[in-house]
Amino acid sequence: MRSVFRDGEGHLRNGWKALGFLVVTAVLMGLLMWLQSLLPLALKQVVQPPFAAFLAVLLVSLDFLYLERQPLTSLGMSLDRRAARHFGAGVLGGMVLVGLVAVCGWAAGGYHLERAGNPQVTAVVKAAWLMLGVALFEETLFHGYLFQRVIRGLGAFWAQVVLSLIFCLAHPFNTQMDVPTRIVAMLTTFLAGWMLGLCYLRTRHLALPVGVHMGWNWFLGVMGFGVSGNESHGWWTPVFHGRPEWVSGGAYGLEASIFSAVVLALAIIGLTRWKGSATRDGHTQPEGPSLASNA
Structure with missing residues (x-):
């Protein structure tokens, strides 16, 4: 049984x-989400469900790192100037990417944007806070401890394949969508997972993917589009022109638009060609073997 559970050096396989990380995280997340639901209303508005989920992932990550005698910084989590720089660049980059998708959909005649009747600054700020929680939770879950242990076991390429598939399947897709729209939404979500994984691989820090994730989701909501099928109310409201949903994304949001797939594919090409900042900043770590020799 040693070969099943242990590698050649006697260490537990990645x-x-x-x-184990997924199982323990799921249990703790359920507990913390339940506790969050018991908070007073005023606290619920601050400690929203994504932040409870993020806390669960963070605590489990700390426990597993303690068993390995590794610091939290080994996951690419720190609060310093480098992290702030990457986070800010990521937020801006995410907004630019989704803005390009919106422009393409508008140029193709899929919709136009109208100013919301009574836009609220506080609503947009609250949405930014919520999307920060979502980005922290999802990036720590999908590109933190889990992703990095899969890299050690399978290598960076197959880790990208596996985690991008999980990232895609973890998002709900409305069965009422047309089949072509659902296919585009799934493809776009897979590509988004791949792009966010590259953001980590090129920097060896979670600040950039967290920023990109937040900027993308938040700006979607500001423009009034759905965010992965969730309704949002921002400063504008899209008025659709009856074009196929796979052009505009429809009620699901721009993530179901074919233009999202195109823009994300271009972003992936750019990130693949970019040498990144990890080597320059001295934050490198091995990407693991190309085969599952120690998976």
Whole structure:
């Protein structure tokens, strides 16, 4: 049984570490989400469900790192100037990317934007806070401990494949959408997972993917589009022109638009060609073997 659970050096295989991490995280997340639901209304508005989920992932990550005698910074989590710089660039980059998608959909005659009747600054600020929580939770879950242990076991390429698939399947897709629209939404979500994984791989820090994720989701909401199928109310409201949903994204949001797939594919090409800042900043770590020799 040693070969099943242990590698040649006697260490627990990375595949078991990843599985254990998921199981423990799911249990703690359920508990913390339940506790969050018991908070007074005023606190619920601050400690929203994504932040409870993020806390669960963070605590489990700390526990698993303690067992490995590794610091939290080994996951690419720190509060310093480098992190602030990457986070800010990521937020701006996410907004630019989704803005390009919106412009393409508008140029194709899919919709136009109208100013919301009574835009609220506070609503947009609250949306930014919520999307920060979502980005922290999802990036720590999908590109933190789990992703990095899969990299050690399978190598960076297959880790990207596996985690991008999980990222895609973790998002709900309305069965009422047309089949072509649903296919585009799934493809776009897979590409988004791949792009965010590259953001980590090129910097070896979670600040950039967190920023990109937040900027993308928040600006979607500001423009009034759905965010992965969730309705949002921003400063504008899209008025659709009856074009196929896979052009405009429809009620699901721009993530179901074919233009999202195109823009994300271009972003992936750019990130692949970019040498990144990890080597320059001295934050490198091995990407693991190309085969599952120690998975």
